[in-house]
Amino acid sequence: MTNPEIARDAAVHTRAFLNHLIVEKGRSKNTIASYKRDLEKLTLFAQARGRxxxxxxxxxxxxxxxxxxxxxxxxxxxSETSAARLIATVRGLYRFLVDEGKIEVDPTASLRAPKAPQRLPKVLSVEDVAxxxxxxxxxxAAGLRDRALLEFLYSTGARVSEAVGLDIDDLATIDAEGFVRLLGKGNKERLVPVGTYARKALEIYLVRVRPExxxxxxxxxxxFLNSRGRRLSRQSAWIILRNAAERAQLTEVAEISPHMLRHSFATHLxxxxxxxRVVQELLGHASVTTTQLYTHITVDSLREVYMSSHPRAISG
Incomplete structure (x- = not known):
C-alpha cells in the first residue's frame, strides 16, 4: 500500500472507532482528543512501515x-502514563475492529503496557455536589427525573450501569428498610442504603413523572425512563450529569462523569x-485494596488541615 492509501484506510477505521466512543461510550471531548492524537501516532507508524x-x-x-x-x-x-494511554487506545481500536468483523485476530491481545503510576480519583467537594x-x-418532568437520578447516584455510590439497569422491583425494600438492591459486576447483588434526600426525589419522580x-x-x-417511555441509556445519564454540571457552573464540567459522583460518595463517607470495609461493601468492590485508594485522599486532606492549623506543625 502507498502512504496515501494507508492514510485513507486508517482514517476510515479510526473515524468509525472515534464515533463509537462518542455515541456508544459517551466519552468527553478531551478524551476523544487524546484518542485521536494516539491514533495519529499509530497511523504515522503504519505509514513508516508501508502497511x-x-x-x-x-x-x-x-x-x-x-x-x-x-x-x-x-x-x-x-512518559509511562502517556505510553500506557497510547496502548489502551490501540487496544480499544483493534478490539473494535474485531467486533466489527474487520479483522479476525486481535494483535494486541498479549500486548504489555508499561505500568502507570496509580492516580487518585478526582472528587467533588460536598458544596459542589449540593x-x-x-x-x-x-x-x-425531565428535571424531576434528572434530580432523582443524580440524588440516587450520589446517595448510593451506584455505577451508572447499575442505576440505569434498576427495575421497579429493585426498589421494593426502600419503603420497608431503606435499602435498594443493586446488581453489580459479575451479577453480584448488594443492598445499599438510600438517604432521605434521594428517597424523596425518587418518590416525586415515581409519582409525578414516571407514570406520564x-x-x-x-x-x-x-x-429511570426517557421521555419516550424507554429505559434511560448510559449515554443519556452522562448527558444529564454534564448538563447539570454546566447549570451549576462547576469548574470540572469537562471531566465530570457518573464515576466522579461515585468517587465523591466514597471519599465523603x-x-x-x-x-x-463498610465503604468497600457499599461500592461492591471485590477487594478492599481498591477501596483503600480513597483513603489517600482523606489522609492528604487531614495533612493539609493539620499543617495549616496546628501551631507547631511548621517551624518558625
Missing amino acids: GIKDLDRNDLDALVIAARTGELGGTAL RLLSAPNPET FITKGTGTPAV LSGGADV
Missing part, C-alpha cells in the same frame, strides 16, 4: 511501544469517619 493498520501484527505493535517510549515517533519520548444535585429544573413517561413506551420495568 495498513489492519495489517500490523504483535511484533509491529511491540515496536510501536518502543518507538513511543524513545521518541522515535516524532516529538518527545512519551450545587450539582440542585441544578435540574424542578418545574419540568411509561404511557409513551411499551411497559418496561425500568425505574471516609472523610466522615466510615470504616473502609
Whole structure:
C-alpha cells in the first residue's frame, strides 16, 4: 500500500472507532482528543512501515511501544502514563475492529503496557455536589427525573450501569428498610442504603413523572425512563450529569462523569469517619485494596488541615 492509501484506510477505521466512543461510550471531548492524537501516532507508524493498520501484527505493535517510549515517533519520548494511554487506545481500536468483523485476530491481545503510576480519583467537594444535585429544573418532568437520578447516584455510590439497569422491583425494600438492591459486576447483588434526600426525589419522580413517561413506551420495568417511555441509556445519564454540571457552573464540567459522583460518595463517607470495609461493601468492590485508594485522599486532606492549623506543625 502507498502512504496515501494507508492514510485513507486508517482514517476510515479510526473515524468509525472515534464515533463509537462518542455515541456508544459517551466519552468527553478531551478524551476523544487524546484518542485521536494516539491514533495519529499509530497511523504515522503504519505509514513508516508501508502497511495498513489492519495489517500490523504483535511484533509491529511491540515496536510501536518502543518507538513511543524513545521518541522515535516524532516529538518527545512519551512518559509511562502517556505510553500506557497510547496502548489502551490501540487496544480499544483493534478490539473494535474485531467486533466489527474487520479483522479476525486481535494483535494486541498479549500486548504489555508499561505500568502507570496509580492516580487518585478526582472528587467533588460536598458544596459542589449540593450545587450539582440542585441544578435540574424542578418545574419540568425531565428535571424531576434528572434530580432523582443524580440524588440516587450520589446517595448510593451506584455505577451508572447499575442505576440505569434498576427495575421497579429493585426498589421494593426502600419503603420497608431503606435499602435498594443493586446488581453489580459479575451479577453480584448488594443492598445499599438510600438517604432521605434521594428517597424523596425518587418518590416525586415515581409519582409525578414516571407514570406520564411509561404511557409513551411499551411497559418496561425500568425505574429511570426517557421521555419516550424507554429505559434511560448510559449515554443519556452522562448527558444529564454534564448538563447539570454546566447549570451549576462547576469548574470540572469537562471531566465530570457518573464515576466522579461515585468517587465523591466514597471519599465523603471516609472523610466522615466510615470504616473502609463498610465503604468497600457499599461500592461492591471485590477487594478492599481498591477501596483503600480513597483513603489517600482523606489522609492528604487531614495533612493539609493539620499543617495549616496546628501551631507547631511548621517551624518558625
